[in-house]
Amino acid sequence: MDAKSKTVSAKVDNQSKEKFHNHIVHSQRSNAKHNKNKPPPSSSNHNRQSATRKPPISYLIPNPKFHHATDKSSYINSTSDAVDKDSITTVNPVYEYSEEINAQAERDFNQRKQHLIQVCERNKLTGKLSPNAWxxxxxxxxxxxxxxxxxxxSTTWMYYMNILAGYDLKYLQRTVATPLELxxxxxxxxxxxxxxxALENSISFLIVREPFERLLSAYRNKMExxxxxxxxxxxxxIVKKFRTQPQKSDPYGPTFKEFLQFLVQHYKSxxxxDEHWSPIYQFCTPCSINFTLIAxxxxxxxxxxxxIRQAGLETLLLNKVPKQKETKISNRSKNNTNHLIPKYFSQIDRELLKEVLNIYQLDFDLFDYDSSKYFSMVQNSRTDVDIKSRMDNDINSRLDFESKSNIYS
Known part of the structure; x- marks a missing residue:
């Protein structure tokens, strides 16, 4: 990049940061106003939540708060969530910062936020669930x-957080501890x-993924x-409960269909x-928190x-990323899981798909993803253009239940 380009880039960067700072100060005030009357958990309750204990096997889907109540539990955070220790390296930034890239990113972030606000308001969800600070x-x-x-x-940003926490790069390479534990x-x-x-004084963000890609990724990683x-x-x-006619060819663990049947039954009850397949609208409560950015x-x-640039963390983070033997983020989201989706969803029928969508349709809506394509993948499929409207009552009933039970307070 020549000297003139660097000067223009620096000017754009500073202008963006000043503009962004003003945006944060203005937009995040609404969070404190909305949540100030909601008391934090009592110290006794917090201590009880933090106690070390094994999740009972009979409790099939644990509360996200309690499922990893201790980061040291051998039941939680398998090594598959850890960064590949042989592949952490120092690399150049993926993108060369430019006015064009910055402008497109800002447009996308603004559009995503406005879309989420509209969906929350349209469905009367604003402030309905208590923020899940945990x-x-x-x-x-x-x-x-x-x-x-x-x-x-989550693995990539957990790695970033550990760099910000001050962990030495060599220590991160050799430790047996999981990124979450650290x-x-x-x-x-x-x-x-x-x-x-924090919401008043920070850039707040979450990273979302197409709901069924995320669900399939969780199934393959944790169950398959x-x-x-x-x-x-x-x-x-799950196998004991939902495998009614065992066959010799059946896998040892639950099939994708059995896993989805399990989710539907527990949702209805x-x-x-579990945090790996909890709907995002529950897990991060985006209709109750005014996030600065939705990635x-x-x-x-x-x-x-x-x-990273808006937070002014370029020096700390941009040249230090977990480079996998394969580009796992790209492959997993675009080539691998996405390629396998038709294979797995062809195992289920139309009725089961509709029941699973009752759980995740709100995530599709909030983050502007299309769920209609899945009806062409399942058994006995046909076009269903009115699926969203038929699920509104189920979703709103569920939200009423969660709001009254205040499950994340």
Whole structure:
């Protein structure tokens, strides 16, 4: 880049940051106003939540708060979530910063936020669920506040958080601890009061993924591969309950169909979901929190660099990323999981698909993803252009239940 280009780029960068700072100060005030009357969890309740315990096997879908109540539990956070220790390296930034890229990113972020606000208002969801502060990572010194959605680039950003926490790169390469365990030692689970304060003074963001791609990724990683003790036991329970006519050709763990049947039954019974497949509208409560930015897996590298630059963390993060032996983020979201979706969804019928969409349709709507394509993949498929309207009552009934039970307070 020549001297003139660098001068223009620096000018654009400074103007964007000043504009962005004003946007944050203005927009985030609404979070504190909305949530200030909602008390944080009591200290006794917080201590009880943090106690070390094994999740009972009979409790098939644990509360996200309690499922990883201790980051040291051998039942949680399998090594498959860890960064590949042989592939962490220092590389050049993926994108060369430019006015054009920055402008397009800003347009996308603004469009995503406006779309989410409209869907929340249209469905009367604004402020309906209590904010789920438990899942946030807050770094006041760096001015960022991240809601960690599992199976949506969580490993990469957990790695970034560990760099911000001050861990040495060589230590991150050799440690047997999971990224989540390390990060939580430096960034403890916040209270609602902590979250409200952070939202006023930080860039808050989440990274979303097409809901069924995320769901399939979670199934393949936690159920099909079956390496983690907790998920092996959970898989055994699913097979016992939903495999009514066992065949010799059946896999040891639950099939995708059995897994979805399990989700539907527990959803109908009011059960709380594991963090790897919990709907985002529950997990990060975006209709109750005024996020500064909504990033997407489809534009993950660009969006991440935009967040990093707006937070002024270029020196710390841009040249230090977990480079996998294969580009896992791109392959997993575009080539691998996406390529396998027709194979897995062809195992289920139309009625089961509709029941699963009752759980995740709101995520499709909030983040502007299209669910209609799945009806051409399932057994006995036909076009269903009115599926969303027929599910409105089910979704609103569920939200009423969650709001009354205040499951994340």
């Amino acid at each position: 899942e946030f990572f807050i770094s006041p010194g760096h001015g960022i506040c991240w809601c960690n959605i599992f199976k949506a680039a 990060a939580r030692k430096r960034f403890p689970r916040p209270s609602l009061e902590d979250l409200n304060e 591969e079956g390496k983690n003790t907790y998920y092996k036991l959970l898989g055994d329970q 009011g059960g709380r979901f 997407k897996m489809e534009t993950f590298k660009r969006d991440s660099e935009y967040i």
